[in-house]
Amino acid sequence: MTLLEVAGVSKSFPGVRALDDVSFTLRPGEVHALVGENGAGKSTLIKVLTGVYRPDSGELRYRGEPVSFAAPMDAQRAGISTIYQEVNLVPLMSVAQNLFLGREPRNRLGLVDRGRMEREARDILADYGVTTDVRRRLGALPLGAQQMVALARAVMIDAQVVIMDEPTSSLEPREVQTLFGVIRRLHARGIGIVYVSHRMDELYEICDAVTILRDGRLVHTGELAGLERIELVSMMLGREMSPARRQGFTAFAGDHDADDTAPPILAVTGLTSRNRLHDVSFDVRPGEVVGLGGLLGAGRSETIKAIGGAYPIDGGTIRVDGEDLGRPSTVRAVAAGIAVQPEDRKAEGIVAGLSVRDNIALAVLPRMSRLGIVSEARIDAIVQRYMTRLRIKASSPGQLVGDLSGGNQQKVLLARLLATDPKILLLDEPTRGIDVGAKAEVQSLIDELAGEGLGVVLVSSDAEELVEGADRVVVLRDGAVVGHLTGDRVTTEDLMAGIAAAAAPSEDPA
Structure with a gap:
């Protein structure tokens, strides 16, 4: 019997095929690892499972029935909960309020029964190793404790599927073991868990099965215990290893x-x-x-x-x-x-709304000014020098960087770094x-x-x-x-x- 099934799902965005005929099956009580490098399609698949995106083709089945979630709330009502790497609760509200948000216990008059809510919150969180005053503002807790509150809330909605996206990224070793204890209890109750993590030790300790994605495609799915770590790495990176190297990798x-x-x-x-x-x-x-x-x-x-x-x-x-x-x-x-070129050039590097000239000049403006007056001639000379040297293809230094190809955007960023000598x-x-x-x-x-x-x-x-x-x-x-x-x-x-x-x-x- 399958609990959740993705059958031949594809999803595209302008210029990118994020998922290409991907299939995935989760059984009751199974802890299923979902792994892959950046751009593999993990996040897109999770968003398809939780109703953030609708697939372009393929089908999603839940408890054997075809389903189509129009929004994350639909998936949550059906029993699919997600715990994201970044805690998505309300930091200014109390721990108890966050735990019961949207389903607060009420008294005979229809008012929130605060005393009962706080008592139940204390009892629930004790199972997750959180012993804080539940009246405290959530944002005052360490990130690990906040993550545990998010986990407790996700399980409280009678979830049958819990998706955990890098759940241990903010946890101390002691908290990781507490989390694993919770996962084992969920496993025993027949709840299916999709576990996204880059930490292989964790995968082999807690997961039963694994699905590997690369460049939006399904590379492998099956039992994790029968898959050697070197094979897992090879499939994630898309490189085969010789039998001799496979035999000797532990040395x-x-x-x-x-x-x-x-x-x-x-x-x-x-x-x-x-x-x-x-x-x-x-x-x-x-x-x-x-x-x-x-x-x-x-x-x-x-x-x-x-x-x-x-x-x-x-x-x-x-x-x-x-x-x-x-x-x-x-x-x-x-x-x-020291000059740093960040991983995400669009979010942390280039300024798409500025010209090539202005992007290159950003790092050297302090050196190009005297008494607050910028030498435009010196800037023009530096910009022309690096546009020529790096062979940046633009109609002119005044062209917007956002209109350039990805490769030329990368060269503009390199030019800015080199301009700092x-x-x-x-x-x-x-x-x-x-x-x-x-x-x-x-x-x-x-x-x-x-x-x-x-x-x-x-x-x-x-x-x-x-x-x-x-x-x-x-x-x-x-x-x-x-x-x-x-x-x-x-x-x-x-x-x-x-x-x-x-x-x-x-x-x-x-």
Whole structure:
């Protein structure tokens, strides 16, 4: 018997096919992992399941009957609840009010029975390890406790299906085990759970089955226990491994055998941020491209942002040319010669409503002014210089960046970074969302810049791109460095082997 079934569902948006003939089945009492890298289609599938989107084709069946949810509330009334990574409750209301929002217990007069609501809230939350005063404002609780309140609320509506989207991202280890205890109780009650997570240890501890998506397509679905971790990684990344490599992946070692003769231009030591980064250390030498490898959620983007001063850290040091950056901030990072290209160029990089000229000039305006007067001629010269050098295809410097192709938008962002005369480039997914030709151009530019003596840190979800573009690769998992690839070990197979070994239960290499 199936509880929830997706049959041949497709969903497209302008220029993007987010789901392509995807099928998925959830059984009663099953904890089913839904995994894939960025852009795999996980979020779109969840939104189809919960009524946010209607599929273009295919069918959704619930308890054996075809259904079509017009809105998330319809799915919730049917018994499908979702717990999102970002808590979507009301922070200014009390814990009890959030728990019973929309279904408050009432007295004979039809008024909210506050005393009963608070008593029941205390009893319910005790099962979730939350022992706070339920009269407190929800926003005053730690994120982990808020997440537990959201979980309790989702289960309270007599849900038969609970979708958990990265539920442990804000939880402490103790809270994770409490959550797993709750999941096991739901499992015993026959409630089906769709569990989205990038943490493989969690998947193998709590999940019965797995569905793997890549580029909007179904790659694999089946029992998780029969799937080796190295096979899971291979299917997520779209790369096959040789039988010999599959056999030996657990012997991955983290020895760093790079040439240490040249002084590093960037040295990161013990970088730590609560729940996100754990003692991350590596260095970059002039003219070197160092890749950060790992699956989604491994801590690659957080490391980039922390070095660039855009992510809070609790400890560690960052040195540029031997000089301690102190407590990192974006201002100090830029002054020291660090330039960051963010993962999401549209949300965090380019300003689509401004021209090419203005986008490139944004980072250098302070240097181009004297007594508050900006030298337009100097700006024009810099803009023309980088438009020519990076071969930016635009009708003129005055063309809006939002009208350019993805590849040219990426080049404009690179031009802005280079205009600051950086020593170090931190590039987070520099070729995501651009066509093959533009991708090759950007990769070539990165090589040229490294050849001119810049230090480059490269993040890419494309294993082949990372291997081809990096001199060394630092492998991360759950915010910690778990190995290094150097020399002839910088291969796609070794990278996947390193990721899989890192995700396996810790053991001494044979």
